[in-house]
Amino acid sequence: MSLYYMLPPIIVTPMKPYCILALALVFAGNLFAQTTNITTPEPITLPIQKANIGKIVFVGDTISLQKLKQTDLLNSFELKPANNLYMRIFMGNSLTNYQHQVDSSLTVEQFNKGNFQFAFYVDGKLLYTENLNKGAGLAVNKNIKTTVHAPLISNRGEDSWGRSLWVRFCLLGGGDDAFTTGTHLLKIEARPYVNTTTLKTGPVIALGQINIIMPAVSAKAIEPQVIKPNSGWPVSAEAYDKEKIKALNQQIAQNKFKDITSVVVIKNGKLLIEEYFNGSSRDSLHNPRSVGKTFASAIMGIAIHDGYIKSENQMLKDFYDLKKFNNYSPLKENITLKSLLTMSSVFDADDNDDNSPGYEENMYPTPNWVQFTLGLKVDSTKIAGKQWNYFTAGVVVLGDVLNKSVPGGFEKYADGKLFKPLGIKKYQWQYTPQNIPSTAGGLQMRSLDYARFGQLYKNGGLWKGKQLIPENWIKQSFTKHLALPKDVVGDGFYGYLFWNKTYLVNNKPYETFYCSGNGGNKIFVFKDQPLVIIITATAYNAAYAHPQVDKMMQQYILPAVMR
Incomplete structure (x- = not known):
């Protein structure tokens, strides 16, 4: 049951909406104060924080808490590509202690499996609610911090849960559709939630609003x-x-x-x-990253037809002495070209897991990408051809196999057999450290x-x-x-x-x-x-x-x- 329902009935005379909101925050704060903290929050000493407890404020730049002034806080924001928008949540306690008010039977570790719940309103209409993933924000910060800072819109390439939250609100929650040309009132509410056997949510601990201006276009x-x-x-x-x-x-x-x-x-x-x-034109060469992988498949089909490769069912042992590479296993001998084309080989690799040994970012700093790939361990739990894992390094090996097999090497063969017949004259490869076209991606056209x-x-x-x-x-x-x-x-x-x-x-x-x-x-x-x-x-x-x-x-x- 929500803690709001535990409050005694109160008779009030009609008052303005902002007064009701302020009273609700006071009641929420008093209610939270009834339970002893489970962690020790950092002290609230700065005037800017004392003046804004219970608020979400917005700024247009990364300003440290120590330098932040009331005059930095935005009342409106224009949605232009060059503009940045950051939010800062000011709380009277740490998130963990607020969660403790929701369910005092849980441990700190269990609270850390919860997080903030955010609700987005545009022009008074609730559009999107999200229970922020437990991994957003460090556990130690949840336990002690009384203020949280996150970019919502940023051109600085910051890796932040705030930017992802904003994207989901815009794309999944209808924010983009709601921000039609003109001015709109955005309100964001933050609540604590805990998630054990059931999900429980507390009352609002901070809220803020800002006018969002969508400029007209000609x-x-x-x-x-x-x-x-x-x-x-x-x-x-x-x-x-x-x-x-x-x-x-x-x-x-x-x-x-x-x-x-x-x-x-x-x-x-x-x-x-x-x-x-955005400045592009008909003659612009675009870098579509992994779109370039598929060109390796096309060249493989042509090379098989021309007889330079017998079939996609050929095995790596037909092209490499696998015992010369690290982590040799007989299972490597039977890895087929087809399993690399379908990303279903038994290599211990998964580009969707940055802890995976075969994660593509582990390959790029090495002096020989093929050696890196063929030296990976195999995953004995995988069944060849049955389990899909995105595997960029495997496509690099396909490019190397082609380069070893076709006359004149991969680049010359691709140009003569595919690009020239298609009338494609202007293109640019990226290259491996061995100066072979990189089939990992980046073929610009x-x-x-x-x-x-x-x-x-x-x-x-x-x-x-x-x-x-x-x-x-x-x-x-x-x-x-x-x-x-x-x-x-x-x-x-x-x-x-x-x-x-x-x-x-x-x-x-x-x-x-x-x-x-x-x-x-x-x-x-x-x-x-x-x-x-x-x-x-x-x-x-x-x-x-x-x-x-x-x-x-x-x-x-x-x-x-x-x-």
């Missing part, structure tokens, strides 16, 4: 961009919903969809939409050239009457070889370095196989629709990078082009 800025001549594509005359694209462009112009650099739509083999943002690659797969490997990639390889690439783990990735499947998912628009499914890279970069090839869609972005390592692309696809792009 009509010209949101108009669908005219496709200029000499694109290299036939231009489509098909109609599409321009109002949806205007709405999309407004979201990008108002920085609700962040760091987007291009959107290209190919329908029935023709260029339907070509849009560039123009958006229209990524579209050529996507359309090649849509054509079943055929380009201008020539079969560049075997049709059977395309089919295998677009086969659901493994289900993706829902707790890490969500619904979908994995092919040969292709992802798979289905968008639902107006109750109609749109299944796509796609390349995906850090920052929200995508090449979508739709299975049953005549569509190839390219999105490039620079939201590297940002929590919003991939979710915002899903929202763009589901709410704007697909409804616009598939009327």
Whole structure:
């Protein structure tokens, strides 16, 4: 039962809302004071903190508590890309002691499994509530700190739970949709919660409000961009919903969809939409990170067709003397190229776990990435070909196998067999320490050239009457070889370095196989629709990078082009 219900009935005369709020905070504070603290909080000595107990305040920069002044506190904030917004929570006690008031039977360690609950209101309407993950914030700080500081919007690349919280509020909670052009009142409430056998929440311990100003954008800025001549594509005359694209462009112009650099739509083999943002243009080379992995799959299919590699079922022992590498195991002998293409090998590696030995960031500082990968231990609990774990280093080995096997090496072979036939002249590889093109990612191209690659797969490997990639390889690439783990990735499947998912628009499914890279970069090839869609972005390592692309696809792009 909420502690509010334990208060005796009180008869009050009508008063203004802010008086009622102040009285409620006083009652909450008095109620908390009835129970002895379980930890010793830090003393409250600074005037700025004494003056703001029970408040969430907002500032536009990182200002230390010792230097913070009342005049630094913001009453309004304009949502512009260059602006930063930080919140500071001032409390009369530590979070752990507030949790102790919720359930005095628990230990400090059990309280640390809880955290803050945040509620977001826009213009008086509750939009989003979140029980902050227990890992957000150090346990020692929960036990003693009486003030908490976190960025909500920051251009400094700060790794903070505050930024992620704000993203979830905007994308999942409807904050972006609520902040239409004009001024809106944002209110945030903070409560303590504990989570043992049941989740219990206490009363408000701090709240704050601020006017959020969404600036208007010009009509010209949101108009669908005219496709200029000499694109290299036939231009489509098909109609599409321009109002949806205007709405999309407004979201990008108002920085609700962040760091987007291009959107290209190919329908029935023709260029339907070509849009560039944030300083990008048709000739810009984009870095789509792991989108480049899929090009390794394409070259592998070509090399198998040409006979330089027998099949994807060949094993690593056919290409390497594995006993020369660290942590030799007979299990390594039977690791297939297919298991690297589907990220289902038995190497002890998982890029979604930064404690994993094969985590990709462990590879980059080493002088030889292939040696690093082949020297990894195997995980005897894995069943080859059955368990999916994202494994960048394994794709580096695929690139090395190709480099060893095809005439002239990987770079020359890829150019002659794929890029030149597609008419792709302007591109840039990244390289391994051995000066071999890095199939880990980072292959930079123009958006229209990524579209050529996507359309090649849509054509079943055929380009201008020539079969560049075997049709059977395309089919295998677009086969659901493994289900993706829902707790890490969500619904979908994995092919040969292709992802798979289905968008639902107006109750109609749109299944796509796609390349995906850090920052929200995508090449979508739709299975049953005549569509190839390219999105490039620079939201590297940002929590919003991939979710915002899903929202763009589901709410704007697909409804616009598939009327």
